[in-house]
Amino acid sequence: MKTVIILIFCFAILVLVRCQSRKKVDYELPEAMLPHVKTFFTGQCDKGKILYDLNCAGCHNTRVKGKQIIPDFNPEQLTGYTLRVQNAQHEKNMPDTLVTEEELGIIMTFLVYKKKNSVK
Numbered sequence: 727m728k729t730v731i732i733l734i735f736c737f738a739i740l741v742l743v744r745c746q747s748r749k750k751v752d753y754e755l756p757e758a759m760l761p762h763v764k765t766f767f768t769g770q771c772d773k774g775k776i777l778y779d780l781n782c783a784g785c786h787n788t789r790v791k792g793k794q795i796i797p798d799f800n801p802e803q804l805t806g807y808t809l810r811v812q813n814a815q816h817e818k819n820m821p822d823t824l825v826t827e828e829e830l831g832i833i834m835t836f837l838v839y840k841k842k843n844s845v846k
C-alpha cells in the first residue's frame with residue numbers, strides 16, 4: 727500500500743515539474759522575478775499568445791517546414807509600436823475596436839517575453 731502512495735506522489739511531482747518546465751521553454755522571464763510575479767506574467771503571456779494568433783499572426787508569422795514562426799521583434803520595435811499603432815496606416819487593419827489598448831499591451835508582454843527563435 728505504501729509503495730502505491732509513493733508511486734502516486736512521484737507521478738504527481740513529475741506532472742508538476744513537466745508543466746513548469748514547459749512554461750519556461752515558451753517564455754523567458756527574468757531570473758530575478760518573484761514567483762508570484764512570474765505566475766502573473768506567464769498568465770499574461772498565455773493570453774497574449776492567443777490575442778497575437780488572432781490579430782497579428784496572419785501578417786507577421788512565417789512558415790518554416792510547416793511550422794509557424796513568430797518573429798523576434800527587438801525592444802525598440804516593441805516600444806515604438808504602441809505609439810505607432812495609433813497614427814500609422816497599419817492601424818487601418820487593427821482599429822481600437824478590434825484590438826483594444828489593453829489587449830495590445832498584453833500582446834506586447836507576450837512578444838517581449840516569448841522565447842527567441844534564435845536561441846533554440
Ligand code: HEC
Pocket residue numbers: 778781782783784785786799802803804806807810816819820825830833834
Ligand atoms: C494587415 C497586416 C498586419 C497586421 C494584422 C499586423 N501587422 Fe504589424 N506590421 C505589418 C507590416 C506590413 C509591418 C511593417 C511596417 C513597417 O515596418 O513600416 C508591421 C510592423 C510591425 C512591427 C514593427 C514596428 C516597427 O516600428 O518597426 C511590430 C512590432 C508589429 N508590426 C506588431 C504587430 C502586432 C503586435 C500586431 C497585432 C496586434 C500586428 N503587428 C498586426 C502588418 C501587419
